[in-house]
Amino acid sequence: MKTVKNKEEQILIRITGQDRPGLTASVMEILSRYDAQILDIGQADIHSTLSLGILIRIDDMHSGQVMKELLFKATELSVHIGFEPITDDQYENWVSRQGKNRYILTLIGRTLTAGQIEAATKVIASQGLNIDSILRLTGRISIRYPDKNVRACIEFSLRGTPQDQSALQNNLMMLSADMGFDFSFQKDDMYRRMRRLICFDMDSTLIQTECIDELAERAGVGKQVKVITERAMRGEIDFKESFRQRVALLKGLDVNVMQDIAEHMPITEGVDRLMEVLKRYGYKIAILSGGFTYFGEFLQRKYGIDYVYANELEVDEDGKLTGNYVGEIVDGYRKAELLKLIAQVEKVNLAQTIAVGDGANDLPMISEAGLGIAFHAKPRVVANAQQSINTIGLDGVLYFLGFKDSYINA
Numbered sequence: 001m002k003t004v005k006n007k008e009e010q011i012l013i014r015i016t017g018q019d020r021p022g023l024t025a026s027v028m029e030i031l032s033r034y035d036a037q038i039l040d041i042g043q044a045d046i047h048s049t050l051s052l053g054i055l056i057r058i059d060d061m062h063s064g065q066v067m068k069e070l071l072f073k074a075t076e077l078s079v080h081i082g083f084e085p086i087t088d089d090q091y092e093n094w095v096s097r098q099g100k101n102r103y104i105l106t107l108i109g110r111t112l113t114a115g116q117i118e119a120a121t122k123v124i125a126s127q128g129l130n131i132d133s134i135l136r137l138t139g140r141i142s143i144r145y146p147d148k149n150v151r152a153c154i155e156f157s158l159r160g161t162p163q164d165q166s167a168l169q170n171n172l173m174m175l176s177a178d179m180g181f182d183f184s185f186q187k188d189d190m191y192r193r194m195r196r197l198i199c200f201d202m203d204s205t206l207i208q209t210e211c212i213d214e215l216a217e218r219a220g221v222g223k224q225v226k227v228i229t230e231r232a233m234r235g236e237i238d239f240k241e242s243f244r245q246r247v248a249l250l251k252g253l254d255v256n257v258m259q260d261i262a263e264h265m266p267i268t269e270g271v272d273r274l275m276e277v278l279k280r281y282g283y284k285i286a287i288l289s290g291g292f293t294y295f296g297e298f299l300q301r302k303y304g305i306d307y308v309y310a311n312e313l314e315v316d317e318d319g320k321l322t323g324n325y326v327g328e329i330v331d332g333y334r335k336a337e338l339l340k341l342i343a344q345v346e347k348v349n350l351a352q353t354i355a356v357g358d359g360a361n362d363l364p365m366i367s368e369a370g371l372g373i374a375f376h377a378k379p380r381v382v383a384n385a386q387q388s389i390n391t392i393g394l395d396g397v398l399y400f401l402g403f404k405d406s407y408i409n410a
Contacts, residue, residue, distance in 0.1 A: 006059035010039065010086035014072065017079030019050035026077065028053070030069045034062040039091070042133070050079070056084065062222040097159065101136070102188040103129065105156040105172075106137075108399055109391045112152040117180050121156070123171045129160040131264040139405040149269070151392045153399040157188065169386065176388070182385040184373075184400040191351035191370055195401055198278060199339050199365060201357030202289035202296055202310065205375050208266040211291045212246050215261065215321075219253040235360030239290060239320055247313065251323030255315050260300040268391025275303040277398055277408055285347050288335040290361050309338050332361035336368045356397060357381070373397060 015027065024043070031038070031054075036191035040055040058066060067083050074081035107120055125133065137153040162168045172183050186192050203210045214226035225246045278285055286307035287296045296308040312326040328334065335355075343353050355362070355369035358377040364370030366385050374385035375394060382388045389396040398408065 006061045008037075008057055008059050009063060010055060010057050010088075010091050011067070012084040012086050013052075013054040013056065014082045014084070015050065015054075015074065015079055017050055017074075017077070019048050020077070021047050023050065023077060023079070024052065025052075026073055028068065030066060030073060031056060031058075032152065033069075034058060034066050036066065040347065044133075055091075060228065063093065066213070099285050099357075100159050101161050102132075103158040103160075103162075104184070104188045104192065104402070105158055105398055106153065106186075107181055108153045108183070108389065108396050110151060111141075112154060112181060114148060116179050117154070119175050119179060120181075120183065123168060123175065124156070124158060127162040127164065127168045127355075129158045129162060130237075131156050132159050133157040135404075137399050137402075137404045139409070149393070151396070153396075155399070155402070162208070166255075173382075176390075177382075179301040180391060182387075182389045182391050182396065184371075186371065186387075191349065193402065194352055195354055195371065196282045196348045196352045197286070197343055197346055198354040198356070198397075199286040199288050199335075199342070199369070200355075201335075201359065201362045202287050202299065203291045204267055204358045205356060205362075206269050206271055206287070206299060207295075211261065211265075211295045212250075215250055215257070216246070216370060218257045218261070219250050221249040232359075232361070234378055236244055239361045240329050243290065243311070243325075243329055243331070245398040247321075247325050248323045250321045251314070253321045255313075255321060257318045258292075258294045262295050265295065265298075268394050269397030271303075273382075273408075274395040274397060275305075277395075277403065279304055284348070285350075286338070286342055288365060289339050290330055290332075290335075290359075307342055309334075332364040335362065336364035339365045339368055354397070354401075356394070373400065 036053065037057040039057055042054065043050065043052045057312050070081055103125060107117065109116065127331045135155045137155050138151055141150055156262045169185060172185060176183050200206050210229055213222065213226050213229055228242050228246050231237045232239050246401060285305045286311065287299060287305055288298055289310040291310050293308060293310040293312050296310040299305060300308045309330055311330055314322045314324040314326050316322050339353060339355060340350065343350055350368065351370035353369045354371045354373065355365040356375050357366060360378065360380055363381060363384055366374065372385050372387065374381045374388040376390055377388060387400060
């Protein structure tokens with residue numbers, strides 16, 4: 001005699017209301033009693049308000065009783081519960097979508113407004129991407145005791161394939177400039193989750209000055225050098241030639257002034273926090289700078305940085321700068337070569353690397369890295385970088401890496 005197998009069906013359960021310990025366990029106790037299979041589950045909790053979704057598969061002989069018991073339990077727990085039948089075709093259509101590309105959109109600002117989020121999500125929707133989840137990465141903001149360094153970051157998990165990724169990037173970039181927020185749009189793959197090497201420019205990135213300008217001021221040639229520096233950072237003249245011209249103007253400066261400059265370098269907002277977190281979680285850190293090794297090594301000792309590549313100034317026997325340099329100039333192309341070399345030495349895939357800088361000579365390494373970030377950068381650099389940070393400090397990099405304040409501060 002044949003055994004007739006009960007027909008099975010899918011039911012989507014939605015529970016909303018005040019969160020409390022043991023709520024999920026109470027629901028699962030009922031479902032387990034009837035041997036329900038959990039096909040999907042997700043929960044969000046905003047200000048202790050719960051939104052829980054559970055998709056179950058259960059035989060139709062028991063589904064009515066399960067819903068009845070869940071309704072009683074919902075009344076007991078003072079939460080709202082709803083049920084929606086999901087057909088086999090609907091379920092299979094959902095399953096087929098799991099192979100689609102996934103992306104992460106990160107929005108950052110001192111604060112984020114509904115208008116900014118509306119504009120960014122409209123761009124996402126116009127590209128046919130669906131938002132699967134929304135996560136706040138930054139801590140809760142006190143309205144009673146405001147912090148001058150307050151920041152807000154929201155991460156959107158997206159599913160689908162952009163119809164035109166270049167247009168998406170350009171539209172987000174225009175919104176970013178017009179509405180005053182930063183963004184990152186990255187493919188959500190294992191490389192994004194396993195970044196291992198981060199390379200920084202130094203001047204105007206890790207520190208809020210150009211060391212060559214500081215040296216020039218001490219040498220009495222500040223105005224001449226600053227003009228050349230600005231032209232080089234905008235990409236208007238060749239970096240190597242500009243470097244030679246500027247170094248030549250420093251001839252005769254006493255090398256001892258470098259210590260005073262180093263000890264008073266203005267560190268960029270967020271650097272202390274960023275370095276502490278990167279070291280704690282095992283990142284390899286490099287300074288790749290068109291500046292000078294003396295200052296790079298000062299930061300290396302301060303933060304435990306693993307690699308420093310910069311330019312060496314020549315000093316005569318009287319302790320004066322000769323106006324020359326020693327070795328190969330670290331320009332933009334050399335920075336990109338060094339990034340690849342360090343990645344090779346550390347056995348890190350290029351897709352796991354990060355590069356952060358502000359000037360035109362940083363573009364080659366920003367383009368080469370798996371994640372390239374323009375930081376408070378010149379317009380040309382922002383226009384050519386996939387990600388940029390302009391509204392907050394350098395620790396904003398952590399949010400592009402997916403770090404959450406609650407984890408960092410634990």
